[in-house]
Amino acid sequence: NAGVMQNPRHLVRRRGQEARLRCSPMKGHSHVYWYRQLPEEGLKFMVYLQKENIIDESGMPKERFSAEFPKEGPSILRIQQVVRGDSAAYFCASSPAGRHSGANVLTFGAGSRLTVL
Amino acid sequence: QKEVEQNSGPLSVPEGAIASLNCTYSDRGSQSFFWYRQYSGKSPELIMFIYSNGDKEDGRFTAQLNKASQYVSLLIRDSQPSDSATYLCAVEFSGSARQLTFGSGTQLTVLP
Numbered sequence: 043n044a045g046v047m048q049n050p051r052h053l054v055r056r057r058g059q060e061a062r063l064r065c066s067p068m069k070g071h072s073h074v075y076w077y078r079q080l081p082e083e084g085l086k087f088m089v090y091l092q093k094e095n096i097i098d099e100s101g102m103p104k105e106r107f108s109a110e111f112p113k114e115g116p117s118i119l120r121i122q123q124v125v126r127g128d129s130a131a132y133f134c135a136s137s138p139a140g141r142h143s144g145a146n147v148l149t150f151g152a153g154s155r156l157t158v159l
Numbered sequence: 160q161k162e163v164e165q166n167s168g169p170l171s172v173p174e175g176a177i178a179s180l181n182c183t184y185s186d187r188g189s190q191s192f193f194w195y196r197q198y199s200g201k202s203p204e205l206i207m208f209i210y211s212n213g214d215k216e217d218g219r220f221t222a223q224l225n226k227a228s229q230y231v232s233l234l235i236r237d238s239q240p241s242d243s244a245t246y247l248c249a250v251e252f253s254g255s256a257r258q259l260t261f262g263s264g265t266q267l268t269v270l271p
Contacts, residue, residue, distance in 0.1 A: 084247065086261075148205070148259060152201070
């Protein structure tokens, strides 16, 4: 499967625990984006990363949230000390490098659904 | 504040009719516009993208862009019940370095 791979698909955490969500971009893509979708709401941008670099984290909450995209391995979105308001679907998307037509088209993964009890 | 506005609906059309979905955006300098479809509980999937003023057609779908009016629309011809989904408009605002801002989506129901 050459699509965007996210895991886990479903994650249940108790308040105060940590959640780690992983994303492997589509083959040939080097740009990764994380979006959050709260129930009955639209997609909200969180962070845009390339390998070993955070390009834009303007949508990330200032506390408890962090993201990385290491040289080897998947991108990881980490939420520390989760609260009930963190319950949402977290979507990862990827796009290819370059500035050619369609280079900024995002392909989304299936999402990780976090439930905080 | 850079915003993308969509009517949340729900929008209902009979099978075989044309569904018209509308989107306005706040930044006149925006260059890239996207329509995604999202079925309930699923991830967004790309329908079309458009960069230039005018119409762009792909099968039963036509995207229309009017940058002067800051307006982009999606027409679905010969609507099918399988088109029932939430349609998300997304804009890459100028200076946003590939970040897409999404509207809240329009829920479309095609009635058999």
